[in-house]
Amino acid sequence: MTDLNERAAKADAEDPLAYLRAEFDLDPRVVYLDGNSLGAPPRRVAGRVEEVVREQWGRRLIRSWPELWWDAPERVGEKIAPLVGAAPGQVVVADSTSVDIFKVLVAAVRMAPGRREIVVDAATFPTDGYIAESVAELTGTELVPAVVDDLDDVLGERTAVALLNQVDYRTGRLYDMAAATAKVHAAGARVVWDLCHSAGVLPIELDALEVDLAVGCTYKFLNGGPGSPAFVYVPHRLQASFRNPLPGWGGHREPFAMAPSYEPAPGIARARAGTPDILSLTALDVALEVWDGLDLAAVRAKGLALTGFFMDCVDELLGKAIEVVTPRDEWRGHQVSLRHHQARELIGELTAREVIGDFRPPDVLRFGFAPLYNTYGDALRAARTLAEVVSAG
Numbered sequence: 001m002t003d004l005n006e007r008a009a010k011a012d013a014e015d016p017l018a019y020l021r022a023e024f025d026l027d028p029r030v031v032y033l034d035g036n037s038l039g040a041p042p043r044r045v046a047g048r049v050e051e052v053v054r055e056q057w058g059r060r061l062i063r064s065w066p067e068l069w070w071d072a073p074e075r076v077g078e079k080i081a082p083l084v085g086a087a088p089g090q091v092v093v094a095d096s097t098s099v100d101i102f103k104v105l106v107a108a109v110r111m112a113p114g115r116r117e118i119v120v121d122a123a124t125f126p127t128d129g130y131i132a133e134s135v136a137e138l139t140g141t142e143l144v145p146a147v148v149d150d151l152d153d154v155l156g157e158r159t160a161v162a163l164l165n166q167v168d169y170r171t172g173r174l175y176d177m178a179a180a181t182a183k184v185h186a187a188g189a190r191v192v193w194d195l196c197h198s199a200g201v202l203p204i205e206l207d208a209l210e211v212d213l214a215v216g217c218t219y220k221f222l223n224g225g226p227g228s229p230a231f232v233y234v235p236h237r238l239q240a241s242f243r244n245p246l247p248g249w250g251g252h253r254e255p256f257a258m259a260p261s262y263e264p265a266p267g268i269a270r271a272r273a274g275t276p277d278i279l280s281l282t283a284l285d286v287a288l289e290v291w292d293g294l295d296l297a298a299v300r301a302k303g304l305a306l307t308g309f310f311m312d313c314v315d316e317l318l319g320k321a322i323e324v325v326t327p328r329d330e331w332r333g334h335q336v337s338l339r340h341h342q343a344r345e346l347i348g349e350l351t352a353r354e355v356i357g358d359f360r361p362p363d364v365l366r367f368g369f370a371p372l373y374n375t376y377g378d379a380l381r382a383a384r385t386l387a388e389v390v391s392a393g
């Protein structure tokens with residue numbers, strides 16, 4: 001126990017990113033390990049959102065659309081681009097992840113006439129599977145569930161597109177984006193990556209890996225706030241052939257011409273649909289400032305160290321009383337999932353003790369570690385509290 005205390009204290013004292021925690025408005029009594037579901041608010045967000053309400057909305061009123069707001073989806077997209085390895089002009093922030101998955105899947109099927117199958121990670125977060133099923137029905141294609149390790153078994157000349165997650169939301173496993181992308185490409189198909197659980201916490205190389213399309217949440221590790229809009233990546237090479245199935249005026253070449261027929265904008269703006277959500281975009285825009293000058297390799301190193309230390313604490317304090325589901329090697333994201341038959345009750349007990357993780361059915365306790373604000377002390381307190389509630393039965 002003393003050893004764990006000393007390790008936590010030393011790691012926190014030597015943490016090169018420790019200064020960032022002060023950027024976040026966190027209750028010091030709470031151990032918050034759910035930033036992989038809803039990121040914590042950076043302190044600077046509240047005042048800036050209030051300013052936008054007071055000045056841009058209150059004083060400039062509708063004049064703010066052309067002056068400041070209409071291009072916000074592309075402007076904020078440019079801030080996300082370096083976090084996912086995308087050159088400028090390829091990322092836009094618009095709509096929810098679910099809606100964006102719909103857009104990119106339909107667009108990918110339309111790019112592959114004659115190919116009649118959509119491959120989907122069978123263990124995916126439900127929304128991806130639901131949307132893919134609907135896209136299959138609407139486009140007259142077939143849905144093919146796949147185990148990501150056995151992609152070769154399902155990929156072939158019938159595959160139009162494969163929808164994959166970089167990090168599995170339940171187990172925390174990190175998939176090899178380079179290898180899976182290469183496999184999908186070898187079958188002549190396109191790949192869509194869901195980056196919800198990886199964006200902002202580990203280096204991602206969309207351009208270098210020639211990824212076809214990608215989407216991701218902004219309210220998790222990117223801290224954009226509840227319901228902040230998702231991002232979509234469409235590389236330059238596919239933009240001309242990207243046909244948005246939700247061709248709203250937001251993606252029109254000249255939205256304010258109010259033309260009777262749809263003509264897509266020439267670049268990434270064609271992935272937009274309707275009016276942008278300015279207050280949420282403002283919160284996200286400000287939240288992203290915390291990454292200015294940050295090295296994602298350092299963020300990743302801390303995420304691995306935090307999750308590794310938490311697993312050590314669990315091993316030492318809980319032993320065989322609980323099963324660690326998340327990979328112990330570096331093929332993990334920034335969460336640790338534990339399996340226990342009373343997972344739901346245990347999460348309830350932890351929450352009552354101000355340790356916040358989450359429960360995922362049927363039996364998983366999930367703890368997300370946000371390298372920008374979590375500490376090694378958080379990891380130790382969470383494991384110690386868990387050991388107490390488990391031993392109390």
Ligand SMILES: Cc1ncc(COP(=O)(O)O)c(C=O)c1O
Nearest residue numbers: 096097098099125127169194196
């Ligand atoms: C992998 C994954 N995709 C998509 C979503 C969410 O989609 P939406 O933002 O539309 O609720 C989540 C989490 O909610 C997720 O974990």
Ligand SMILES: Nc1c(O)cccc1C(=O)C[C@H](N)C(=O)O
Nearest residue numbers: 036037038125169170196227360
């Ligand atoms: N998007 C969420 C929401 O609106 C409410 C509660 C949770 C969420 C989540 O993000 C869940 C998350 N994607 C997960 O990995 O379980």
